[in-house]
Amino acid sequence: MKIKIELFGAARDFADDNILELTIENQTNIKGIRENLLNWLKKKHPNNVNYSNIVNNSAFCNENNEIIHDDYLVSKEQKLCIIPPIGGG
Amino acid sequence: MFHCDVVDVAKNKITLEKAQQFIESHKCGASLFFVGTVRDNNNDKMVTGITYDSHDGMVRKSFEEIFTQAIKVLKLEHPVAFVEHAKGYVPLGGISVVIAVACKHRNQVYEFSRYIIEQIKKQTPIWKKEHYLNEDAQWLDGQKVEVKK
Numbered sequence: 160m161k162i163k164i165e166l167f168g169a170a171r172d173f174a175d176d177n178i179l180e181l182t183i184e185n186q187t188n189i190k191g192i193r194e195n196l197l198n199w200l201k202k203k204h205p206n207n208v209n210y211s212n213i214v215n216n217s218a219f220c221n222e223n224n225e226i227i228h229d230d231y232l233v234s235k236e237q238k239l240c241i242i243p244p245i246g247g248g
Numbered sequence: 249m250f251h252c253d254v255v256d257v258a259k260n261k262i263t264l265e266k267a268q269q270f271i272e273s274h275k276c277g278a279s280l281f282f283v284g285t286v287r288d289n290n291n292d293k294m295v296t297g298i299t300y301d302s303h304d305g306m307v308r309k310s311f312e313e314i315f316t317q318a319i320k321v322l323k324l325e326h327p328v329a330f331v332e333h334a335k336g337y338v339p340l341g342g343i344s345v346v347i348a349v350a351c352k353h354r355n356q357v358y359e360f361s362r363y364i365i366e367q368i369k370k371q372t373p374i375w376k377k378e379h380y381l382n383e384d385a386q387w388l389d390g391q392k393v394e395v396k397k
Contacts, residue, residue: 168301168375169387218393224305228395240303246390247300247333247374248284248345248365 160185163238164196169213170241173200183233189219190229192239218242249273252311252331254304257338267330267348275326276350280357282365284345286338290388294381297339303373307333310372318363327351327360333374 164179171177181195193214200210218226220240233239251270255262264281271279286298311331319327328350338344345368349360368374369391376388 167303167373168390171301172387216392218395220303220306224303224309226393226395228397230397240306242303242306242373242393243375243387244390244392245371245373246369246376246388247302247372248369 160236162192162233162236164192164219165238165240167240168243168245170217170243173203173210178238186232186234188229188233189227189231192219192233193229196241213243214241216244249328250312250315250331251329252308252315253333254302254307254335255332257334257336257342262332262334262343262346264346264348267332267346270330271328271348271350273326273328273350275352276328277352278354278357279348279350280361282345282347282361283343284365286340286342286344288340290378293378295340295378296381297337297342297379298344299337299377299379299385300334300344301375301377302333302335304335306373310368314364314367314371317367318360322356322359322363324356324360325352327356329360329364331364331368333368333372337379 161180161182166177183195196214197211204210220226220242288295315329330348333345347361347364349357351357377385379385
């Protein structure tokens, strides 16, 4: 199944578009999606350790604007957002 | 009473006049304005502006939660708050955030305003990309978001 990941903050530099599309197994958890995204980055930006660090330090949120933990299962096609470390004000 | 928004500065302005009109209340004997602006240096680099990025839906939700938390933590009666944060490019000296609060007593407004800005920095999904005199730009490091099970 396909999911979309909307990019924010430093993660916007991952791609020209602000949304990535990943193909994942049904019932993949956030931990799996994080690994999938890291693999995508290794192909797209080999040797860019900084991008991997951003993903490893980011949270994800669902379409209800809720921060979701690593065990959260994604069982349908949907859009998630990556939330890198924040710092407004 | 609470107002919050993310303001796309390419289309609209954040103004103190709007904040002042909102927080006027006869139930309150004290009011305070906090204005965040873009300064000209950071980490020994000359800053010319900051681009603010935000997840608008989560930002509004976060502002509402911070307002509710503040009332509980600080035990406020009839508090009034106005919070607007910029989204987009803000040049040197431009306003990035306005927090205007009104409470019954003066000590409460200092605590209330401080609470809101500190929690925004910890909880609210807003990101800064600094632009420098040499035309480089860089996303700033931030605080990792706490994920609860």
